[in-house]
Amino acid sequence: MAAIFANIDLAFLITALVKIVGFTFMMILPLVTVCVYLERRFSAVIQDRVGPNRVGIPLTLFGFKKDLQILGIGGLFQAAADGVKFILKEDFTPRSVNTFYYWLAPCLTVVPALLTCAVLPFGSELDLSLFGVVQPVKAVIADLSVGPLYTFAIASLGVYGIVLAGWSSNSKYPFLGGVRSSAQMISYEISLGLSIIPVFMVFGEMNLSKITSFQDLNGWLILPLWGEGLSVGRWVLWIPMMFSFIIFTVAMFAETNRLPFDLAECETELVGGYHTEYSSMKFALFFMGEYAAMIIGSGMAVTLFLGGWSIPFGPVLTSLTGFQFHHVAGSTPLLLGLVHIGVFLAKVLCFIMFFILIRWSLPRFRFDQLMKFGWLFMFEAALLNVLLTAVLMIWFPLK
Amino acid sequence: MLENYLPVLLQIVIASGFAAVTLLISVLVGRSAKRTAIKDSSYECGMLPLQEGQPRFSVKFYIVAMLFVLFDIEVVFLYPWSVIYKDYIAAHGAGIFFSALSFVSILGVAFVYAWRKGALNWRN
Numbered sequence: 001m002a003a004i005f006a007n008i009d010l011a012f013l014i015t016a017l018v019k020i021v022g023f024t025f026m027m028i029l030p031l032v033t034v035c036v037y038l039e040r041r042f043s044a045v046i047q048d049r050v051g052p053n054r055v056g057i058p059l060t061l062f063g064f065k066k067d068l069q070i071l072g073i074g075g076l077f078q079a080a081a082d083g084v085k086f087i088l089k090e091d092f093t094p095r096s097v098n099t100f101y102y103w104l105a106p107c108l109t110v111v112p113a114l115l116t117c118a119v120l121p122f123g124s125e126l127d128l129s130l131f132g133v134v135q136p137v138k139a140v141i142a143d144l145s146v147g148p149l150y151t152f153a154i155a156s157l158g159v160y161g162i163v164l165a166g167w168s169s170n171s172k173y174p175f176l177g178g179v180r181s182s183a184q185m186i187s188y189e190i191s192l193g194l195s196i197i198p199v200f201m202v203f204g205e206m207n208l209s210k211i212t213s214f215q216d217l218n219g220w221l222i223l224p225l226w227g228e229g230l231s232v233g234r235w236v237l238w239i240p241m242m243f244s245f246i247i248f249t250v251a252m253f254a255e256t257n258r259l260p261f262d263l264a265e266c267e268t269e270l271v272g273g274y275h276t277e278y279s280s281m282k283f284a285l286f287f288m289g290e291y292a293a294m295i296i297g298s299g300m301a302v303t304l305f306l307g308g309w310s311i312p313f314g315p316v317l318t319s320l321t322g323f324q325f326h327h328v329a330g331s332t333p334l335l336l337g338l339v340h341i342g343v344f345l346a347k348v349l350c351f352i353m354f355f356i357l358i359r360w361s362l363p364r365f366r367f368d369q370l371m372k373f374g375w376l377f378m379f380e381a382a383l384l385n386v387l388l389t390a391v392l393m394i395w396f397p398l399k
Numbered sequence: 400m401l402e403n404y405l406p407v408l409l410q411i412v413i414a415s416g417f418a419a420v421t422l423l424i425s426v427l428v429g430r431s432a433k434r435t436a437i438k439d440s441s442y443e444c445g446m447l448p449l450q451e452g453q454p455r456f457s458v459k460f461y462i463v464a465m466l467f468v469l470f471d472i473e474v475v476f477l478y479p480w481s482v483i484y485k486d487y488i489a490a491h492g493a494g495i496f497f498s499a500l501s502f503v504s505i506l507g508v509a510f511v512y513a514w515r516k517g518a519l520n521w522r523n
Contacts, residue, residue: 016406020413091429095439107418114414118407142406149478167453171441175453183460186467193474197481204485276442281425285418368521375519383503394493398485
């Protein structure tokens, strides 16, 4: 143990700290607020309503005539106003609850959600030699060789938050919501885990940074149009990869309790589900954890199937224009590194828009339909997809 | 090798700290009002709560949990297999596929058994 601590240099620790604060608190949490705003505005547009359109910077408090609206779009500060309200509201703990677990549950929802982002590569690398940093900084908090395994291990801890919330509230609606949700989440976790096994078979690798770099040079997994992606093997394997992508996305909807799988909190049956008895910041933590899980799930799908931070046709564009568009280890300019981060965020945002679109397009499952779908269709489909990939890889070996 | 996990440790500390601090701020800054008996009771759409708060629930949830443990272990066993699969078939041929096939088919038989026994039937 002492040997491990002796080998750590301070620079490594400080970079890790900066990356954690930068990614978790300056990207994930602001994205949560953006998501909330997008969700409300988008749903308003779909339902032919106006939605939140008034909140701006409240300059009227300081004697001005009008509030300041950024970019002329009203309501952009709705999420900030909500946040302030969450803090200022009464933090009420009813007598009937089991106090310790009642307080523990929201933390157990938000902490795993924030932990899972540690292995996501949110950009290629940042060349900070301008600021005196010698080695380029990799834009991933912890570059583990078993990244997705870590994510699934931590993400499944999120079930405890929901179960404990339902159980400790000592009330019927939260209890039913908690029990339902735990059954749903563990059922779909199997298909989620199985659906990405074909991905690891194609890459022969579980390190997410290496997977993304490979896709940067050789075509995205479901868009193999450049580099080695133009081989027959990759094109034949495109079919099981597409199945994988679809199964992964559906299972992720179920894991994050989004419609059409939101049986944990279906308001027409269970009021609010597992968080019925919660108020104030404790409720906000559930909310935050749910949205953070959604963002990181999208990030995972983007990283595995859609090339993560890579620009489409990167190497092709490089050879056509003369500017560098793809990542080269050790010689990626700072500007390109920043563009890669932007590309990653843009892809995640598109995926979240898809989440919201689905929410307002599909009706909710009944519980027996949900379990039947999970166990008798998703599980089999994912398992057969693994075998299909294995057979295809014997016939069309990859390099 | 192991020091790669140090940022994860740091992340755990920071994330738990974030959760604790936000809860604390809300307790300190948030408004507090009088407790009443009605406010303390659990929410049942405005009616007075009936019976106990944690009713008995179907044993099927328990069966699903057991099945989950079974099949999730299967998934975890397939992970290392999937990572070496590509290199192994290039070097030693397709034998590794049939070993995985036998493993999966044994669990497939178990799955069909559980299904036929009605463990996955939620209609009644």
